[in-house]
Amino acid sequence: MKRSKGTRHGTRHKLRKNPRERGPVPVTRMLQEFEIGQKVHIIIEPSIQKGQPHHRFHGKTGTVTGKRGSSYIVEVFDGRARKQVIARPVHLRSQGG
Numbered sequence: 001m002k003r004s005k006g007t008r009h010g011t012r013h014k015l016r017k018n019p020r021e022r023g024p025v026p027v028t029r030m031l032q033e034f035e036i037g038q039k040v041h042i043i044i045e046p047s048i049q050k051g052q053p054h055h056r057f058h059g060k061t062g063t064v065t066g067k068r069g070s071s072y073i074v075e076v077f078d079g080r081a082r083k084q085v086i087a088r089p090v091h092l093r094s095q096g097g
Contacts (some may be wrong), residue, residue, distance in 0.1 A: 042087060
């Protein structure tokens with residue numbers, strides 16, 4: 001049998017929500033805005049697939065370098081390599097909280 005290679009393969013535990021976190025996502029999390037140069041954490045919201053970054057970047061911290069439509073471009077280090085991640089604001093949290 002051929003192995004599935006979908007965008008969320010290997011994320012059974014990584015993208016799982018705790019029972020207290022279940023339910024609809026607050027609208028304010030979708031409408032939050034970030035400044036260019038601001039540090040943000042990439043924390044994937046598993047219930048919203050649109051604008052979801054690759055699960056390799058889940059839990060990483062990066063700097064907002066630009067905006068593309070309603071998404072943000074976040075610069076992240078993957079080892080020594082500098083990478084650009086495009087993610088919607090619902091998958092980002094400001095470093096302060």
